[in-house]
Amino acid sequence: MAASVVVLAAAPIAKPNCPDRCGDVKIPYPFGTRKGCYLDPFYFINCTDDNSNKTLQPIHGNVVVRSISLDGHFEFSGYPASECYKNVNSIFYRITTFDSISYTQNVFVAVGCDTIAYLNGTKNGRNFSMGCMSVCQDSNDVVNGSCLGIGCCQVEIPRGLWDFTIEARSFSGHKEVWKFNPCSNAFIVKKDAFNFSTKYLHALYTNNSSFPMVVNWGIGIETCKIARSKSDFPCRGNSKCYDDFVDYNGYRCRCNPGYVGNQTSPMVAKIPRRE
Numbered sequence: 001m002a003a004s005v006v007v008l009a010a011a012p013i014a015k016p017n018c019p020d021r022c023g024d025v026k027i028p029y030p031f032g033t034r035k036g037c038y039l040d041p042f043y044f045i046n047c048t049d050d051n052s053n054k055t056l057q058p059i060h061g062n063v064v065v066r067s068i069s070l071d072g073h074f075e076f077s078g079y080p081a082s083e084c085y086k087n088v089n090s091i092f093y094r095i096t097t098f099d100s101i102s103y104t105q106n107v108f109v110a111v112g113c114d115t116i117a118y119l120n121g122t123k124n125g126r127n128f129s130m131g132c133m134s135v136c137q138d139s140n141d142v143v144n145g146s147c148l149g150i151g152c153c154q155v156e157i158p159r160g161l162w163d164f165t166i167e168a169r170s171f172s173g174h175k176e177v178w179k180f181n182p183c184s185n186a187f188i189v190k191k192d193a194f195n196f197s198t199k200y201l202h203a204l205y206t207n208n209s210s211f212p213m214v215v216n217w218g219i220g221i222e223t224c225k226i227a228r229s230k231s232d233f234p235c236r237g238n239s240k241c242y243d244d245f246v247d248y249n250g251y252r253c254r255c256n257p258g259y260v261g262n263q264t265s266p267m268v269a270k271i272p273r274r275e
């Protein structure tokens with residue numbers, strides 16, 4: 001039926017009368033770009049062309065969003081933590097922080113030849129610190145496409161950690177390697193989205209490179225059981241509430257099989273997905 005195809009194509013992912021995209025990026029509810037379009041201020045997306053490209057970009061907090069998926073992940077451009085030596089006396093230093101990242105979909109990567117990188121996080125009020133190191137002396141020893149400890153190292157991210165702080169440091173001020181590697185860098189990146197090469201030793205920081213990373217989002221920082229008793233409980237109609245205290249710290253709504261859309265409204269959620 002042609003008519004139903006049209007309806008399906010227009011299946012609302014945003015609230016009625018709300019923009020459902022920003023540039024190329026779809027903006028599904030609970031996210032929104034205008035007042036009245038998002039669930040609460042956490043889900044506000046600033047759709048702005050105030051950047052060097054003059055193109056519309058969705059900004060959440062201070063990061064550029066690359067995509068949002070209703071399974072509770074969004075992908076954004078993350079900048080590395082760095083420690084850089086302009087010369088022996090001039091050091092630039094930046095750490096980065098994240099609340100909640102997907103431990104299954106990202107890895108932690110450090111780039112440098114005089115580099116120790118930390119991934120610090122917390123769990124149950126206790127601090128954890130992990131990371132990796134890479135020391136090398138000559139850029140000819142570095143192998144493009146390989147991140148096994150020479151110029152580049154990586155580790156998996158343990159499950160259940162929160163409040164990440166990333167820090168990159170050097171052992172000896174990049175003195176010996178400064179010509180080809182002035183900086184230590186560390187970042188979290190979507191698996192398989194980073195292909196190391198020597199150019200990153202030279203210019204990762206100078207180019208202001210960013211990398212895609214997968215961040216968790218959910219609806220509320222509480223259990224379904226508690227949320228369900230509230231009048232503004234959003235998982236209604238053909239959707240179910242589920243707890244995720246592993247990759248997130250609260251609950252999300254998920255459409256029942258065969259349904260997509262505005263999960264607070266049975267009317268909209270009833271639109272069947274066409275496979």
Ligand SMILES: *[C@@H]1O[C@H](CO)[C@@H](O)[C@H](O)[C@H]1NC(C)=O
Binds near residue numbers: 264265268
């Ligand atoms: C869902 O859709 C219904 C009907 O179109 C609308 O009244 C309601 O405000 C929407 N809810 C959200 C949270 O978008």
Ligand SMILES: *[C@@H]1O[C@H](CO)[C@@H](O)[C@H](O)[C@H]1NC(C)=O
Binds near residue numbers: 047048050
């Ligand atoms: C959105 O971002 C622009 C550019 O950075 C800024 O001028 C504006 O104040 C922001 N809007 C809101 C509502 O935060």
Ligand SMILES: *[C@@H]1O[C@H](CO)[C@@H](O)[C@H](O)[C@H]1NC(C)=O
Binds near residue numbers: 052053
């Ligand atoms: C500018 O646009 C290009 C192509 O859309 C994109 O790859 C690049 O990341 C953008 N740069 C900035 C600073 O937004």
Ligand SMILES: *[C@@H]1O[C@H](CO)[C@@H](O)[C@H](O)[C@H]1NC(C)=O
Binds near residue numbers: 126
């Ligand atoms: C955990 O680390 C933070 C930041 O480094 C620090 O402020 C806090 O005191 C530490 N907590 C414990 C229990 O050591």
Ligand SMILES: *[C@@H]1O[C@H](CO)[C@@H](O)[C@H](O)[C@H]1NC(C)=O
Binds near residue numbers: 095120
């Ligand atoms: C990360 O953890 C290491 C080891 O505990 C500590 O030396 C470092 O100061 C921590 N970095 C930050 C930014 O908290």
Ligand SMILES: *[C@@H]1O[C@H](CO)[C@@H](O)[C@H](O)[C@H]1NC(C)=O
Binds near residue numbers: 144145195196197
């Ligand atoms: C990574 O880059 C190397 C060369 O620098 C290339 O041979 C390899 O195919 C690339 N791998 C991926 C997965 O893109």
Ligand SMILES: *[C@@H]1O[C@H](CO)[C@@H](O)[C@H](O)[C@H]1NC(C)=O
Binds near residue numbers: 144199
């Ligand atoms: C590694 O890749 C860089 C560009 O990313 C290139 O300049 C360099 O020659 C490559 N090295 C080798 C050994 O292929």
Ligand SMILES: *[C@@H]1O[C@H](CO)[C@@H](O)[C@H](O)[C@H]1NC(C)=O
Binds near residue numbers: 200207209
């Ligand atoms: C840095 O930018 C230059 C010029 O745009 C480009 O040729 C080079 O590949 C970039 N290097 C990295 C590490 O992104």
Ligand SMILES: *[C@@H]1O[C@H](CO)[C@@H](O)[C@H](O)[C@H]1NC(C)=O
Binds near residue numbers: 051208
């Ligand atoms: C890197 O790019 C981001 C986004 O365009 C910008 O906010 C930031 O100021 C840039 N940093 C540097 C050091 O140029």
